[in-house]
Amino acid sequence: MSDRDDQLIGEFPFIPKQERAQQKRNALLESGRTLFISKGYEQTTAKEIASYAGVATGTFYRYFSDKRQLLMSLLEDKLDELLPPEPTWVSRDPETLLASLLQAHYQRLNELELHRVLPELMLKDPELAEFLREARSKIHARILFGLQQAKDKRLTWGDLDLNSVSWAILVVVENSQWIQDQNGSCTTDFHEIAKVICRMVFPPETLEQLRQLADD
Incomplete structure (x- = not known):
């Protein structure tokens, strides 16, 4: 501790x-x-x-x-189960892998339900709010590290600002359920969310190449 x-x-x-x-x-x-x-x-x-x-x-x-x-x-x-997952970019078929990570994460959230208490408490507990901000920053840093690995392998878009993309990914993952609710769907399509995230990171031809490697 x-x-x-x-x-x-x-x-x-x-x-x-x-x-x-x-x-x-x-x-x-x-x-x-x-x-x-x-x-x-x-x-x-x-x-x-x-x-x-x-x-x-x-x-x-x-x-x-x-x-x-x-x-x-x-x-x-339960902190590890409350925080969003860290995508793995240097893998075959990152889109499918990310979708499975997101689905498992939201299943854990729905089982625990503790995330429903956090907004109320963070407004009145600055120490907890700061602690969660630090935990979020660590997730961001790990996402950024993974993206850098993928970029070093020439898998990502060449002109990406990886720091900004890492924060964008974190925000999308954290708000996936809200996004889906705004679309009027009662269930979350994790593959669609994973597709949006992966399109931010990879050119279409790279995604196709990775998918083909996964199928081989």
Whole structure:
């Protein structure tokens, strides 16, 4: 855990070691996740989280200082699943690969649903907002590194500003569901989104060559 994570989460009142105590703590985490999603973060109290988990309010405070610490624990555990995937450009048929990455990412988001809580919390929690900005910057840097590898192999458009393209890709990936909703579709066509992204990166003839290599 980084110093930044320590600052966000703080020191826990108690770290359980016995299985029964760990089960209670996990029940509180799942209870908090469910209530934050259904009621909203501000409308959820520690007492309600404890009651939903079937334990006393005092048990909540045995494991967590407050509901923010519980939410930060959830986010720490699931952060990798909340952040958008990093495309792999130096591969055969990057369009199909990217589509599968996007589909898996949004399936995880829909299972966790924690991303629904973040906009509400980020407005009131500058530390969390900064932490997520830093995490986003790291994803951007890895996308940029992958694009540079592809450009070094002469796979991309020659005149691309890779830094700008990397941010554009990140924005499209993060807003894919919203984009699809604006198109009036009830389901997300990940192949169409992957196609748009890959057209930003690769000339059509390069994509076709990569697809042919994948078929061989």
